[in-house]
Amino acid sequence: MSDVSSESSWQAGASAPHTVSIIDTETCCTCTLPCDVVRLTTADIHAFASEQLSLVEGSFDLHLNGRLLQAGNAVGNGSVIIAQTKAPNALSQNGVSAQWSVMPHALPSAPVGACFSGGFLDLPAPAAAPANFAWMLPDAFPAQPAWAGASSPPAVLLAGQSALAACPLSLANLTADIELCAYACTADGSRGLCAALQLLPDACDTVEQLLSLLSARLPAFAAHQHASKVVMCLVDLASRDQLLSLTRQACSQLPELAESGGGADIFEALMEAADAEDPELRGDDGVPLAATAVAASLKALCFMVNGRKALLAVLRKYPPVELAAVFGVACGEMVSLSTDQCGCIAMQRMYDHCDGAAKELMQKHILDCLGDLVTDPYGNYVLQHASKDDPAFSAALARSLGTDLPRYAGNKYSSNVIEGCLQCAEPEARDQLIRRICSSGTLRELINDAYGNYVVQSAVEHVPAGLLDYVKDRVLPLTGKSPFGHRIYTRLQRRLRKAAKQAGGASSAASSPPKPKKRSPLREIRGPKCNAGAPLSPTKRKGAVRNGPASP
Numbered sequence: 001m002s003d004v005s006s007e008s009s010w011q012a013g014a015s016a017p018h019t020v021s022i023i024d025t026e027t028c029c030t031c032t033l034p035c036d037v038v039r040l041t042t043a044d045i046h047a048f049a050s051e052q053l054s055l056v057e058g059s060f061d062l063h064l065n066g067r068l069l070q071a072g073n074a075v076g077n078g079s080v081i082i083a084q085t086k087a088p089n090a091l092s093q094n095g096v097s098a099q100w101s102v103m104p105h106a107l108p109s110a111p112v113g114a115c116f117s118g119g120f121l122d123l124p125a126p127a128a129a130p131a132n133f134a135w136m137l138p139d140a141f142p143a144q145p146a147w148a149g150a151s152s153p154p155a156v157l158l159a160g161q162s163a164l165a166a167c168p169l170s171l172a173n174l175t176a177d178i179e180l181c182a183y184a185c186t187a188d189g190s191r192g193l194c195a196a197l198q199l200l201p202d203a204c205d206t207v208e209q210l211l212s213l214l215s216a217r218l219p220a221f222a223a224h225q226h227a228s229k230v231v232m233c234l235v236d237l238a239s240r241d242q243l244l245s246l247t248r249q250a251c252s253q254l255p256e257l258a259e260s261g262g263g264a265d266i267f268e269a270l271m272e273a274a275d276a277e278d279p280e281l282r283g284d285d286g287v288p289l290a291a292t293a294v295a296a297s298l299k300a301l302c303f304m305v306n307g308r309k310a311l312l313a314v315l316r317k318y319p320p321v322e323l324a325a326v327f328g329v330a331c332g333e334m335v336s337l338s339t340d341q342c343g344c345i346a347m348q349r350m351y352d353h354c355d356g357a358a359k360e361l362m363q364k365h366i367l368d369c370l371g372d373l374v375t376d377p378y379g380n381y382v383l384q385h386a387s388k389d390d391p392a393f394s395a396a397l398a399r400s401l402g403t404d405l406p407r408y409a410g411n412k413y414s415s416n417v418i419e420g421c422l423q424c425a426e427p428e429a430r431d432q433l434i435r436r437i438c439s440s441g442t443l444r445e446l447i448n449d450a451y452g453n454y455v456v457q458s459a460v461e462h463v464p465a466g467l468l469d470y471v472k473d474r475v476l477p478l479t480g481k482s483p484f485g486h487r488i489y490t491r492l493q494r495r496l497r498k499a500a501k502q503a504g505g506a507s508s509a510a511s512s513p514p515k516p517k518k519r520s521p522l523r524e525i526r527g528p529k530c531n532a533g534a535p536l537s538p539t540k541r542k543g544a545v546r547n548g549p550a551s552p
Contacts (some may be wrong), residue, residue, distance in 0.1 A: 001272060007084040009030075009423075016293055017036060017077075018034070018035050018036060018040075018077040018078075019032050019033065019034055019035070019077065019078060020032075020033045020035055020037070020040070020045070020077075020079050020081060020433060021078075021081065022045065022048065022049045022052070022053065022054045022062075022076070022077055022081045022082075022083055023080060023081070023082055023083065024049075024055065024060075024083045027227055028492065029053060030147050031048070031049070031052040031053060033045065033048050033052075037077055037351070039074055040075055041071070042062070042069060042070065042071050042073075045062060045075075045081065046062065048081050049062070053083060055083060059085060059086055060083050060084060060085050060086060061083075061084050061086060062081050062082070062083055062084075063081065063082040063083075063084060064079060064080075064081050064082075068154050069081060076140075080371050090188055090316070092482055096129065098223055104223050106366045110549055117128070142226070157411060166520070184214065184221070184226065184227045184230045185221075185224050185226050185227045186226060186383070187226055190227060190229045190465075191229075191418060193210075193230045193233070193449050193524050194229060194230060194233040197210075197233055197234070197237055200244045207234055207238055207239070207242060208242060210230070210234055211234055211238065211242060211245075211246060211418065212422055214227070214230065214231055214234070214247055215245075215246060218249060218250065218253060218257065218263075219253055219256035219257045219259070219260075219263055220245075221256055222260060222262045222263035222266050223259065223260035223262055224262070225262070228260075228262030228263070228265070231262075231263075231266055232265065232266055232269060234246075235266060235270060235273065236269075243270065243273055243274065244280050244281065245488045246270060246273050247270045247271075247274055247281060247289075247290075248280075248289060250266070250270055251289045251290050251292075251293040252293070252471045253309075254267065254290075254293040254294070254297055254301075254310060255297040255301070258300075258304060258306050258307040258309070258310040259304065259306065259307070259309070260306060261306050261309075263306065264306040264307070264310050264313075265309075265310040267313060268309060268310065268312045268313040271290065271314060271316075271317045272312040272317075274290075274317070274410065276288070276318055286312075287325060288317075288322055290314045290317065290318070291314060291322060291323050291326055292325065294310075294311055294323075294326050295325040295328070295329050298311070298326060298329045298333070298337075299329075299333055299336070299337065299343075300341060301346070302337050302340070302343040302346035302347070303340055303342050303343055303398070304342065305338075305342060307348070308342065308345065309345045309347070311346060312349055313351065314326070315349065315353040316353070320353060320354045320358045321356075321357075321358075322356055323353075323354075323358070326350075326378065326549070327350065327354055327361060327362065328361075328474035329360045330347065330350055330362070331361055331362060331364075331365040334347075334365045334366065334368075334369045334373075334538060335369050335372045335373070335379070338369070338376070338378065338379040338412065339372070339373070339376045339378050339379045339395040340378060341378055344378040344379065344381050344382050345379075347382050348381065348382060348385045350362075350384060351382075351386055362386070363386060363393050363396075366382065366383065366386055367396060367397070367400060368549050370397075370400050370401075374401070374408060374411075374413070374417055375408075375411050375413050375414050376413065377413060379413075380413040380414060380416055380417055382395065383417045383420075384416060384417055384420045385422055387417070387422065389424065391425055391426045392426065393419065394421045394425035394426070394429070394430075395421075395425045395426040395428070395430075396424075396431030397417070397425075398418075398421040398425045398429045398430065398432070398433045399429060399432075400430065401414070401417065401418055401421065401433075402433055402436050405418075405442055406442055406445055406446065406452075407434050407438065409437070409442075409446050409449070409451070409452045410446065410451055410452045410454040411451060412451055415451040415454055416450065418433075418455050418458075419454065419455060419458040421433060422434070422455075422461075422462045423458070423460055424459045425461055427464065430462065430464075431466075431467060433459075434459045434462075434463055434467060434469075434471065435467075437459045438454060438457060438459065438471055438474045438475070439453075439468065440474070443456065443474060443475070443478065444478060445526055447479070447482045447484065447485070447488065448479050448481075448482050448483065448484070449545040450509070453482065453487065453488060455482035456475065456488055457487060457488055457491045457514070458474060459471065460488065460491045460492050460495055461491055461494075461495060463495065464498055465502070466493065468496070471492075472492060472496070475488060475492060476489075476492065479492075529534060
């Protein structure tokens with residue numbers, strides 16, 4: 001910034017390309033200076049402040065970024081300059097420089113001399129004012145509370161109980177409530193409220209005041225993109241008693257709260273802050289209030305993406321033995337939850353968090369509902385997840401599916417479950433399932449089926465060494481007549497080479513018949529025939545998933 005200017009740059013008016021704001025700590029008013037910062041001088045700023053803010057020249061200092069503004073200091077576009085009176089007053093007596101946290105609405109476009117709406121400042125309290133309050137610049141609310149004994153004071157936005165008692169118009173007033181809640185739903189308002197809360201040295205009373213206003217309509221504010229940030233800030237600053245009160249209210253309104261992402265995040269934060277052993281968060285029967293709330297609305301929570309987040313927060317917080325009511329409801333709604341796109345994911349996560357008696361209960365109900373789940377586009381994922389890495393349950397599942405093997409192996413979804421059983425089941429149950437697959441009538445049907453051939457491939461891949469010759473003698477003669485024979489033949493040769501390598505002997509593949517010719521791709525299309533001109537269905541490759549819907 002130059003020291004001398006032949007022409008005052010602020011006289012250029014609205015044609016100036018830059019703006020600088022000047023705020024008076026005495027009146028809490030601000031004015032916007034249109035200027036060219038390249039030509040702007042300290043004298044220009046002093047002259048503009050004297051004219052617009054009615055300050056006596058030489059009676060005030062200018063501060064930029066907490067330092068005294070002097071000739072030669074650079075002033076950038078959009079800078080906020082503090083004008084502080086040199087004469088002793090309530091601020092200077094405290095020996096603390098004014099620290100401002102400014103949240104402008106549209107500062108560059110504000111007219112010259114306009115008051116600034118939505119800015120917050122943290123100033124040492126005047127001698128006559130009670131402690132624990134933050135100030136707000138005027139004109140933020142349509143109707144402002146008047147400070148007692150002052151003619152044109154700044155409005156009190158946040159205050160402790162003692163400060164509120166000195167205000168004729170308290171925030172407990174309905175009009176003020178509406179104004180504050182509406183202000184929390186604005187972008188600048190939410191940022192300003194969070195900043196003011198962080199600046200208060202002891203915000204307990206203020207947090208209590210805001211919680212009493214916002215928690216009355218907690219789901220609505222939690223769903224709002226701006227107000228939810230204020231509620232989250234209150235959760236971070238709340239005392240133990242305030243957290244207990246807010247947690248109990250959140251549990252009572254859990255279905256509505258979990259409808260939004262912000263509400264689920266707030267509930268998750270409350271669960272993380274809560275003490276799992278706190279008796280204040282338990283009912284008369286000793287069951288956690290959160291577990292009771294989840295059990296009462298489990299179906300609604302499982303059908304929502306955000307509801308599942310709230311469910312997981314409770315599952316992580318409490319051990320399975322205290323969530324018996326939740327698992328009991330889940331087992332009673334096994335079919336309706338598992339056959340829903342969101343619900344099947346929730347059931348898998350619940351299965352991950354259960355153990356002991358809860359897991360046995362879920363496994364029993366899964367087997368009881370096998371017929372409804374195994375052929376369902378989403379229910380089959382629950383079966384696959386439960387059988388994964390659990391040989392005992394995979395064996396029980398294999399025995400149940402073996403009763404009607406051709407039907408299940410030829411289905412698009414249940415064939416995946418059978419392949420999982422071949423991979424994870426106990427040896428005895430796996431060998432029994434392989435023998436059933438390779439029985440003459442069943443094998444001939446499956447080896448020519450669009451989905452059953454994958455079950456045969458999986459049986460060949462996981463066959464133990466003791467059954468390898470048995471499987472080879474039955475599979476090889478049929479590969480030349482099947483449209484999927486070359487795939488099964490390739491898988492069989494790979495298994496024979498692996499067995500020979502493990503045994504250290506010559507490969508049995510040398511004596512096998514020549515590889516069957518690969519048939520026309522049109523004959524290898526999975527699924528039913530397609531109409532002329534229609535796009536062909538994709539064929540399954542190694543490692544591909546056959547299910548229609550994406551894996552949750």
